[in-house]
Amino acid sequence: xxxxxxxxxxxxxxxxxxxxxxxxxxxxxxxxxxxxxxxxxxxxxxxxxxxxxxxxxxxxxxxxxxxxxxxxxxxxxxxxxxxxxxxxxxxxxxxxxxxxxxxxxxxxxxxxxxxxxxxxxxxxxxxxxxxxxxxxxxxxxxxxxxxxxxxxxx
Numbered sequence: 001x002x003x004x005x006x007x008x009x010x011x012x013x014x015x016x017x018x019x020x021x022x023x024x025x026x027x028x029x030x031x032x033x034x035x036x037x038x039x040x041x042x043x044x045x046x047x048x049x050x051x052x053x054x055x056x057x058x059x060x061x062x063x064x065x066x067x068x069x070x071x072x073x074x075x076x077x078x079x080x081x082x083x084x085x086x087x088x089x090x091x092x093x094x095x096x097x098x099x100x101x102x103x104x105x106x107x108x109x110x111x112x113x114x115x116x117x118x119x120x121x122x123x124x125x126x127x128x129x130x131x132x133x134x135x136x137x138x139x140x141x142x143x144x145x146x147x148x149x150x151x152x153x154x
Contacts, residue, residue: 013142020128023053023132026045026046045115046128051109078149087145087148093141100134101134111127
């Protein structure tokens with residue numbers, strides 16, 4: 001069961017990573033009207049990603065929480081016995097940044113509620129880029145920890 005949840009967690013995390021990256025790219029670097037791939041990638045309406053990204057964040061977070069006891073017992077104890085403090089700290093920081101991201105979601109939704117408001121443009125830019133950075137960090141940190149000693153390696 002844990003393996004199935006871990007795979008689902010990884011797949012949905014990949015979708016979240018793509019959605020937030022797409023939304024952030026469209027917001028930070030708007031398309032200039034060219035025909036290239038990057039212009040097409042950035043020419044989407046960033047506001048359309050808000051609800052899906054927020055929902056995916058909550059779902060991926062909940063799946064991570066469901067997997068956490070198996071990680072805590074099977075992986076983290078091994079990492080600590082091996083004295084791999086950098087790897088342990090990497091995951092600790094992942095936990096903290098994801099919790100901060102979860103707390104930012106209501107604000108994320110609020111500033112994207114009306115994307116035409118000029119007063120909230122900077123807030124949209126900052127919170128979206130911050131959530132994107134948090135998800136990228138968590139994605140990479142999770143893969144590093146799993147490569148060192150993952151749930152599959154037990």
